[in-house]
Amino acid sequence: xxxxxxxxxxxxxxxxxxxxxxxxxxxxxxxxxxxxxxxxxxxxxxxxxxxxxxxxxxxxxxxxxxxxxxxxxxxxxxxxxxxxxxxxxx
Amino acid sequence: xxxxxxxxxxxxxxxxxxxxxxxxxxxxxxxxxxxxxxxxxxxxxxxxxxxxxxxxxxxxxxxxxxxxxxxxxxxxxxxxxxxxxxxxxxxxxxxxxxxxxxxxxxxxxxxxxxxxxxxxxxxxxxxxxxxxxxxxxxxxxxxxxxxxxxxxxxxxxxxxxxxxxxxxxxxxxxxxxxxxxxxxxxxxxxxxxxxxxxxxxxxxxxxx
Numbered sequence: 001x002x003x004x005x006x007x008x009x010x011x012x013x014x015x016x017x018x019x020x021x022x023x024x025x026x027x028x029x030x031x032x033x034x035x036x037x038x039x040x041x042x043x044x045x046x047x048x049x050x051x052x053x054x055x056x057x058x059x060x061x062x063x064x065x066x067x068x069x070x071x072x073x074x075x076x077x078x079x080x081x082x083x084x085x086x087x088x089x090x
Numbered sequence: 091x092x093x094x095x096x097x098x099x100x101x102x103x104x105x106x107x108x109x110x111x112x113x114x115x116x117x118x119x120x121x122x123x124x125x126x127x128x129x130x131x132x133x134x135x136x137x138x139x140x141x142x143x144x145x146x147x148x149x150x151x152x153x154x155x156x157x158x159x160x161x162x163x164x165x166x167x168x169x170x171x172x173x174x175x176x177x178x179x180x181x182x183x184x185x186x187x188x189x190x191x192x193x194x195x196x197x198x199x200x201x202x203x204x205x206x207x208x209x210x211x212x213x214x215x216x217x218x219x220x221x222x223x224x225x226x227x228x229x230x231x232x233x234x235x236x237x238x239x240x241x242x243x244x245x246x247x248x249x250x251x252x253x254x255x256x257x258x259x260x261x262x263x264x265x266x267x268x269x270x271x272x273x274x275x276x277x278x279x280x281x282x283x284x285x286x287x288x289x290x291x292x293x294x295x296x297x298x
């Protein structure tokens with residue numbers, strides 16, 4: 001099986017969040033992302049730090065992950081980004 | 091036989107340089123969003139290449155004017171111009187190479203290349219000669235050709251190579267020229283502009 005590159009993994013994580021009505025708990029997100037715990041943590045921290053996603057708490061204090069504008073923009077532009085990288089051989 | 095300092099030719103060259111600088115800056119600015127979304131190293135180095143090329147072309151015209159100047163106070167600026175042209179153009183070469191081979195490039199390479207290029211540029215500035223830069227850049231081009239030759243034919247890499255080759259040719263025409271026709275330099279500028287327009291067109295198409 002082909003190893004996913006960094007952008008592909010980010011795309012998959014963001015897509016999972018979006019496809020779950022833009023609200024998913026971190027544990028199911030980890031499971032659906034097909035990453036190791038350590039790998040997921042690194043990507044998750046990066047996505048939080050770079051404001052692609054944010055964490056929100058519901059009334060019961062449960063943590064949910066949700067996309068913010070940059071995350072939606074990434075998903076919207078993903079094909080363009082890949083096209084750019086391929087076109088310029090980066 | 092060419093006039094030593096023909097204002098109309100200098101003006102024409104300045105216009106071409108201005109065009110090159112504007113095209114490079116457009117490429118740099120048009121790729122800002124795609125970098126902010128991806129933090130992709132290849133895109134980062136690709137952008138730096140065009141920013142540095144824009145700066146190098148700007149200082150190149152300054153260096154050209156300084157070399158043609160007969161006034162001592164202007165000629166005293168020559169070492170600084172050589173250093174700046176040398177650093178930014180040679181690093182643009184490196185960054186273009188890094189942009190396509192970023193997966194193989196370790197951070198230490200960036201530090202080493204920066205230190206080496208700064209050193210060579212300072213030496214070139216001190217001896218007031220851009221020829222040392224020409225030699226280094228020619229070596230880099232040969233290295234780039236060898237790297238490209240190993241892979242299958244690629245249109246974009248050929249364009250990258252053309253961009254570098256025409257920069258070196260433009261650099262080789264610096265200073266008072268008596269035997270080389272000035273028109274040849276303008277021809278090389280024209281090719282550089284065409285290559286950059288093509289790259290900008292592709293960038294615009296891919297960043298809509």
